[in-house]
Amino acid sequence: MTMIFGVPVQALLGQLLIGLINGSFYALLSLGLAIIFGLLRMINFAHGAQYMLGAFAAYLLLHFAGIGYWPALILAPLIVGVLGAVTERLFLRRLYDLDPLYGLLFTFGLALTLEGSFRYLYGASGQPYATPAALAGGTNLGFMFLPIYRGWVVVVSLIVCLATWFLIEKTKLGAYLRAATENATLVQAFGVNVPVLLTFTYGLGVALAAFAGVLAAPIYQVSPLMGSNIIIVVFAVVVVGGMGSIMGAIVTGYMLGIAEGLTKVFYPEASNIVIFVIMAIVLLIRPAGLFGREA
Amino acid sequence: MPALLEISGLNAWYGESHVLHGVDMVVGEGEMITILGRNGVGKTTTLRTITGILRKRQGVIKLAGRDMMQVPLHRTAHHGLGYVPEERGIFATLNVIENLMLPPNVGKGGMSLDEIFELFPNLHERRNSPGTRLSGGEQQMLAIARILRTGVKVLLLDEPTEGLAPVIVQRIGEVLKTLKERGMTVVLVEQNFRFAARVADRFYLMDHGKVVSEFPVGELPDRMDMLHKVLGV
Numbered sequence: 073m074t075m076i077f078g079v080p081v082q083a084l085l086g087q088l089l090i091g092l093i094n095g096s097f098y099a100l101l102s103l104g105l106a107i108i109f110g111l112l113r114m115i116n117f118a119h120g121a122q123y124m125l126g127a128f129a130a131y132l133l134l135h136f137a138g139i140g141y142w143p144a145l146i147l148a149p150l151i152v153g154v155l156g157a158v159t160e161r162l163f164l165r166r167l168y169d170l171d172p173l174y175g176l177l178f179t180f181g182l183a184l185t186l187e188g189s190f191r192y193l194y195g196a197s198g199q200p201y202a203t204p205a206a207l208a209g210g211t212n213l214g215f216m217f218l219p220i221y222r223g224w225v226v227v228v229s230l231i232v233c234l235a236t237w238f239l240i241e242k243t244k245l246g247a248y249l250r251a252a253t254e255n256a257t258l259v260q261a262f263g264v265n266v267p268v269l270l271t272f273t274y275g276l277g278v279a280l281a282a283f284a285g286v287l288a289a290p291i292y293q294v295s296p297l298m299g300s301n302i303i304i305v306v307f308a309v310v311v312v313g314g315m316g317s318i319m320g321a322i323v324t325g326y327m328l329g330i331a332e333g334l335t336k337v338f339y340p341e342a343s344n345i346v347i348f349v350i351m352a353i354v355l356l357i358r359p360a361g362l363f364g365r366e367a
Numbered sequence: 368m369p370a371l372l373e374i375s376g377l378n379a380w381y382g383e384s385h386v387l388h389g390v391d392m393v394v395g396e397g398e399m400i401t402i403l404g405r406n407g408v409g410k411t412t413t414l415r416t417i418t419g420i421l422r423k424r425q426g427v428i429k430l431a432g433r434d435m436m437q438v439p440l441h442r443t444a445h446h447g448l449g450y451v452p453e454e455r456g457i458f459a460t461l462n463v464i465e466n467l468m469l470p471p472n473v474g475k476g477g478m479s480l481d482e483i484f485e486l487f488p489n490l491h492e493r494r495n496s497p498g499t500r501l502s503g504g505e506q507q508m509l510a511i512a513r514i515l516r517t518g519v520k521v522l523l524l525d526e527p528t529e530g531l532a533p534v535i536v537q538r539i540g541e542v543l544k545t546l547k548e549r550g551m552t553v554v555l556v557e558q559n560f561r562f563a564a565r566v567a568d569r570f571y572l573m574d575h576g577k578v579v580s581e582f583p584v585g586e587l588p589d590r591m592d593m594l595h596k597v598l599g600v
Contacts, residue, residue, distance in 0.1 A: 244468070250460040251469055258456045261418050262470035263444030263517070 095329020104280035110316035120299025126285025156278025198293025314364020404573035449519030477518030504535035
């Protein structure tokens, strides 16, 4: 067996792949959080629950409407994103002028309510969601066996992350978002409807979480607690990357996913905490995060 | 000259603090007026209140006869009010072109990019630089230029010469003259009344949150002593 750094190549590459897949979810989720935090200055604690909602939306679409994976990949984020926009319009909007703690408490309460409701309706154990037929099975890469669906997750999440980055950094709408992040009042005085921009931004961030949820459904089970399992790690990713930095959130998501995977190879006992250790070190050395601007 | 901007009995508050106490002003179409006054007498606040950024306000603001008090902030520009803040408000995460193109077009008669680059050749050279890499003078030019693009009728300009080198101040004076020739209505806040004298038609002197006197530019020489005393320069 080929060895590298004293471990089998297969184990190394296998964990790298798992790290990359986890990293894809971290990147999608932290990207949404970063966008929301950038403009709304609000820590969206409901992000994990909205990721779970995305998975459940796909599951419910299949069971009650017979709508399969491919349409759900578009429909579920759309539905959950619109729910997010309504939430912003009805509730979050009233909290902007208050202490940031209120937004945090509200979204945390929302997360508990959503998770509790789905737990009541569907139980704590997960519901299976089948891998779409076109992506079932796997392929032998020579050095390892790659389930096709997992390869798909890595590729599609990368595309969505880069498309979101392009939207924010290279388009007119993105220029409004970036400018409003710096000085919302002035952008509004220029004639841009910033309140609508805020609603759209929250909806976009939530839709990204829901998209990640649909992607996750065939890999993990569709479970009410799937969000709370992952969200703490995602918060750590955002802190490491730097609050509000778009590229930072994406790169850090993949990086920390891989770091976690590699730790599983070399020192499995530490794999659950390695991200938090990195977070602590980054906070000590660069409190604004790896990609954050010093405030 | 028909009145384009009419302000009467304007009061404004920062929280509990009452800062404008019944400001009255009338600005004719194509006129350039200057608000003078020491620091903290309410000049910037007057502009922010007219724009609608400061919303705890009472009184009358009319633009071309239309009541502006109920217009939400994101609609004031569409009625023809353009605001250039004292701190210039250049966005650091946007480059020069993005900063320039940011404010939406709100009316006819805005300058084209070609006209803007003719008036401000520096901006063309630096069009791909991040906004905050510009010098103070260039940032001021950019702040003015991006409003001129939009086709607003009234320009509210807060201390455009503050902290700038004399040669840049002169350049801004030329820009204001060009605007005047094009028929732009301008409300200028300035501490530097010698600069303002070159471009303004009329002056309003403010103190303690209200207008204490109003006079045309022709009376400026007679009032020099009084202004030196009041402005402490």
